[in-house]
Amino acid sequence: MTLPGPHDPGPHDPGPRGPAPDDRPSSTGRALDRRAFLALSGAGAAALTTLLAAPATATTASAAVLPTGGGHGGGHGGGARDSVRRAQAFLDVMTDAYPQQNPGPRLAQSYADQLGLFSTAFVYDNALAICASLTAGRAHLDRARALGDGFLFAQENDPAHDDGRLRQAYNVGPYVFYDGTPQEHGLVLPDGTANVGWQFGFLGTAVGDMAWPGIALLHLHAATRDHRYLRGALRIAEWIVANTWSTRPLGGFSFGVDAANAPVPNGSTEHNVDCVAFFRQLAAATRDRRWNRADEHARAFVDRMWEPDGGYLYTGTNDGTEINRDPLPLDPQTWGWLALRDRRYARALDWAADALAARDVAGDGVSQLPAGVTVEGVTFSSASLTSTASYNGLPVHPQGVWLEGTAQLAAALADRDGKGARGRDDRGRHGAGRRGDDDRDRAADLLREVRIAQDSVGAGQTVGGTSLPERSGVVAASSLIDTGFGFGYFQVQHVGATSWYLLAAAGANPLQVGGLR
Numbered sequence: 301m302t303l304p305g306p307h308d309p310g311p312h313d314p315g316p317r318g319p320a321p322d323d324r325p326s327s328t329g330r331a332l333d334r335r336a337f338l339a340l341s342g343a344g345a346a347a348l349t350t351l352l353a354a355p356a357t358a359t360t361a362s363a364a365v366l367p368t369g370g371g372h373g374g375g376h377g378g379g380a381r382d383s384v385r386r387a388q389a390f391l392d393v394m395t396d397a398y399p400q401q402n403p404g405p406r407l408a409q410s411y412a413d414q415l416g417l418f419s420t421a422f423v424y425d426n427a428l429a430i431c432a433s434l435t436a437g438r439a440h441l442d443r444a445r446a447l448g449d450g451f452l453f454a455q456e457n458d459p460a461h462d463d464g465r466l467r468q469a470y471n472v473g474p475y476v477f478y479d480g481t482p483q484e485h486g487l488v489l490p491d492g493t494a495n496v497g498w499q500f501g502f503l504g505t506a507v508g509d510m511a512w513p514g515i516a517l518l519h520l521h522a523a524t525r526d527h528r529y530l531r532g533a534l535r536i537a538e539w540i541v542a543n544t545w546s547t548r549p550l551g552g553f554s555f556g557v558d559a560a561n562a563p564v565p566n567g568s569t570e571h572n573v574d575c576v577a578f579f580r581q582l583a584a585a586t587r588d589r590r591w592n593r594a595d596e597h598a599r600a601f602v603d604r605m606w607e608p609d610g611g612y613l614y615t616g617t618n619d620g621t622e623i624n625r626d627p628l629p630l631d632p633q634t635w636g637w638l639a640l641r642d643r644r645y646a647r648a649l650d651w652a653a654d655a656l657a658a659r660d661v662a663g664d665g666v667s668q669l670p671a672g673v674t675v676e677g678v679t680f681s682s683a684s685l686t687s688t689a690s691y692n693g694l695p696v697h698p699q700g701v702w703l704e705g706t707a708q709l710a711a712a713l714a715d716r717d718g719k720g721a722r723g724r725d726d727r728g729r730h731g732a733g734r735r736g737d738d739d740r741d742r743a744a745d746l747l748r749e750v751r752i753a754q755d756s757v758g759a760g761q762t763v764g765g766t767s768l769p770e771r772s773g774v775v776a777a778s779s780l781i782d783t784g785f786g787f788g789y790f791q792v793q794h795v796g797a798t799s800w801y802l803l804a805a806a807g808a809n810p811l812q813v814g815g816l817r
Contacts, residue, residue, distance in 0.1 A: 398473030428799035464535030548620025552601025677706030683784025
């Protein structure tokens with residue numbers, strides 16, 4: 301996640317989610333990604349057809365970028381530790397981009413200005429930013445608390461509802477919209493209500509977009525013992541159970557509600573994985589067994605999505621009755637392991653590493669990489685590898701690398717290392733695929749690829765009109781990619797991608813109790 305982005309019915313924030321591809325409508329027979337559905341169903345849908353001109357072109361790598369083995373562009377020096385420092389600095393700048401809104405509760409702008417969403421802050425991205433901040437101990441605790449307070453403010457001051465929900469996104473700083481209308485305020489409007497993202501239609505509430513802030517608030521409560529964060533997480537949990545508990549044959553939790561507060565019947569594997577993690581962590585924090593029951597309800601849905609012959613999880617369901625088997629996205633595979641640590645799902649990481657592998661080489665096809673640079677990793681879904689779509693006249697690159705997903709895979713492989721990876725699979729056979737001792741090496745290789753992108757792609761981008769620190773944030777994709785769910789990811793610096801990189805670099809697992817320590 302992400303114009304808005306993941307996935308199946310689901311991933312999370314809007315990736316540089318963009319409007320629907322030029323060569324097909326956004327309404328397909330497939331299960332809609334949470335982000336795509338909520339973005340395109342709102343009042344701002346018409347604006348999405350024009351707001352994303354081609355993303356900022358990657359600048360030519362500086363002379364300091366030297367080729368290394370395998371034809372990759374090398375880093376500018378400083379190593380992994382310096383890369384992490386720069387990535388944390390990016391989160392600082394995105395959080396504090398509008399000084400007139402500080403001090404006080406705030407949320408980070410999700411993407412650099414070049415995406416065209418102005419000061420939009422997606423709640424999924426901000427949940428990740430809280431978790432990434434907490435991996436640094438007390439060094440960035442103030443930032444984590446400011447973002448957590450932003451969630452609590454938005455939850456308590458919704459302009460239309462008083463039921464604990466969060467919207468998909470909020471406005472967090474002033475800007476002038478495309479029609480010339482000034483948007484003068486940040487997160488807090490003059491009447492004291494939250495500045496919801498109505499300009500682009502980001503008004504709905506999705507289960508994954510609730511579970512991730514809930515997870516972040518629980519981690520923040522564990523770090524601070526501030527019970528406000530626990531109470532906020534409880535309100536989120538109560539909203540999910542009250543509004544999305546599905547009684548249809550596949551069970552689990554449905555997608556959420558749209559901008560008009562109408563239920564969306566789709567069910568997302570990824571969202572239900574989120575719920576398993578959230579409710580398990582909430583049960584541990586409260587010792588209340590009702591959250592164990594909610595965890596089990598979500599887990600049963602996820603188990604129904606498992607394909608033992610292929611070794612992967614399906615995306616979800618369009619109607620709560622039939623499984624949606626195509627395309628196959630990355631997130632359920634990586635998060636399925638991180639949340640469940642089930643030996644069956646260990647194989648999904650190997651499936652993802654092989655079936656979704658991408659290698660973006662400058663000068664190859666429509667690659668947008670600077671000369672001399674190669675980035676390897678994984679893409680968003682099986683459909684990404686064969687797409688011929690275009691966004692605003694810009695063709696997608698089937699070998700573009702989804703950097704957020706590449707960092708997710710690195711985090712999952714590092715977490716799998718030594719945790720049952722050599723166990724038997726669900727058919728009683730010894731687990732197949734590349735596993736065990738080389739998981740951490742594979743994770744380290746993927747993180748090096750993310751650092752190549754951090755060093756080489758996204759130069760000259762801005763937030764609130766101010767230049768971003770050099771080589772700080774990680775772009776959403778090495779070149780424009782199509783997710784296969786009606787939206788794309790662009791070469792624009794992204795809080796979500798940067799946060800997943802920081803989580804993976806820290807060896808953290810936000811989907812486990814105590815996973816950030």
